[in-house]
Amino acid sequence: MSKSTSKDQSGKVYLVGAGPGDLGLVTLRAKECIERADVIVYDHLANPEMLSWAREEAEIIYAGKKAGEHALSQAEINKLLVEKAHAGKEIVRLKGGDPFVFGRGAEEAKAIVDAGLAFEIVPGITSAIAGPAYAGIPVTHRAENSHVTFFTGHEAPSKTKSAIDYAALSKLGGTQVMLMGVEKIEAVAREMMANGVRGDLPVALVRWATTGRQETLTGTLENIAKRVAETGFEAPAVAVFGDVVTLRKDLNWYERRPLSGKRIVVTRTRKQAGALTAQLRALGADVFELPTIRIEPPTDLREFAKLVQDAHQYDWIVFTSPNGVDAFFEIFYKLYDDAREIGGAKIAAIGPATAQRVRNFRLHVDLQPEEFVAEAVVRQFQKQGGVENLRIL
Ligand SMILES: C[S@@+](CC[C@H](N)C(=O)[O-])C[C@H]1O[C@@H](n2cnc3c(N)ncnc32)[C@H](O)[C@@H]1O
Known part of the structure; x- marks a missing residue:
């Protein structure tokens, strides 16, 4: 990342993929951009812990984007990026997963280009692949499938007709990975079965994948909606449809670590918590740092x-x-x-x-x-x- 050398001293926008949640899955390039940014505009699904890499003077702006609850609208985000770049700032637009996978990254890049400004893309590890992987589900397996399809369960509200051709999707087979679809799982499963997909097709939903809060729910096309309702399973989650889901029985590694499912609060001072937090996380715990102690020099x-x-x-x-x-x-x-x-x-x-x-x-x-x-x-x-x-x- 280098400071702009253009004559008008305009800044630059870096559309950066924050990965799916696990800090270890952030790219070196993303970290470098965060460390140098003047302004960071981040989304709900970007792990906020990576903001600690920012410079102290960096301006940090939350853009929200939890389904249905937007701190800033898309138009406001686009305007903000353009304004800050015109003011000569280096901006990191931090987006969950990969910025070009169902992340509206393309719309933001277009707004920047239209304003005559410079941008770069820093791809991130998408939840569409990392989510299943952390649940022990490879999206491809030589014996099970030869193609993968990514689709969204949440289409742009402006679309009057579904852009997803469920007949084609169902005929295609292979592995299908759906993002943003927990609320629509009943309708999606119904459409797939109506188009001839077998009811016993294995399905898995992975929520808060790659974080200490990860949970996986498995079932079949026939019963997954019922299981979601019964367990109160909620977004954000990726859904995997396909025979590869059965591999989880042997390959589930992340949720089998000794402290998986345990939430632990570390009350040490912020400076000292790091090593313990890292060890607990490596064992699978969901760790919060909540310093209750502050070390002060002696009063006298x-x-x-x-x-x-x-x-x-x-x-x-x-x-x-x-x-x-x-x-x-x-x-x-x-x-x-x-x-x-x-x-x-x-x-x-x-x-x-x-x-x-x-x-x-x-x-x-x-x-x-x-x-x-x-x-x-x-x-x-x-x-x-x-x-x-x-x-x-
Ligand atoms: C607006 S899309 C953004 C996807 C993102 N660009 C990516 O590549 O992962 C948001 C959806 O991504 C999925 N998602 C993102 N992070 C996730 C995570 N850690 N666990 C499960 N699903 C996640 C969920 O389906 C969520 O509704």
């Missing part, structure tokens, strides 16, 4: 600095958290430039993360109790002859 910094300065006078220094280790050594190395200034003080650390943080400062941990509580340190001290004559920081 002078007093704290004095304690650090005198650390060598203590027999033991007990660290109870990685944050405590960081706070201590930040001051310590402002006061001293040699680790040996810690003198003969021994170091105890509660918990493996705390101990590791101490080691990161190239210092040996003399005591690490098996239980991760302060009382365990005291018990250890007592085993070693009591705490009566010890100076402990």
Whole structure:
């Protein structure tokens, strides 16, 4: 992404596919565009976590687009993109999945071209393929089908007659993948059966595919609408019609991970949550970061600095958290430039993360109790002859 060099200093619009939801399925190009954008206009189905890649000064605009609830109309979005580009901005228009797959990306690109402005397309991984894949359903299989059809269950309201020729679609066979069609599943299944598709054709609906909220509902053409009604299954979902659905029985991998279906809130500080969140997500959990702790520097910094300065006078220094280790050594190395200034003080650390943080400062941990509580340190001290004559920081 390079800043525009055109004479009129107009900006440029990047129509960027945000992928289906899993942050790992965003392209490197998309990330690069987000990191450099002046303005980001994003949709309901674009994972908002990727907005954290944006520059602090970037203007972030939600364009909505949850079915039937539009924060901005399509005409307003087009106008906004054109206005911002005329103002010389680099704009990322972030759209769920791929921008040119049922995403109105073409309409936006046309509005930009008509305004004489520049644009680029950054394709994304579409939910039409990734959704089934994360449900263990390959859209093609040599033994099952030789073509795939994508169709929409939600047609433009302006269309008086369905543009989908169900007779042709039914005759075509193969795998059919429907987007935006949960509400229409009954009518779609009815049309297909009326046009000769067998009632026992396997069908799967994958909702919030590739996210921690993914759920899959399977059935047959005959009973899928009933199953949707019974389970209260809701959009957004992709529907797969075809024999490939039966492969899920062996290939379902994503929903079989140990924490699949579990929602977990991580209350650590925003800075510290990342590693734990990533591990929980890798095990299948749906993780929310909700920091309930904020680490603040000591209120009396002078007093704290004095304690650090005198650390060598203590027999033991007990660290109870990685944050405590960081706070201590930040001051310590402002006061001293040699680790040996810690003198003969021994170091105890509660918990493996705390101990590791101490080691990161190239210092040996003399005591690490098996239980991760302060009382365990005291018990250890007592085993070693009591705490009566010890100076402990
Ligand atoms: C307006 S279309 C946009 C499709 C998008 N451009 C793409 O390539 O995935 C919205 C529809 O995409 C499907 N969809 C998008 N993301 C999805 C997800 N994570 N899980 C299931 N369906 C999804 C649903 O059928 C939804 O109604």
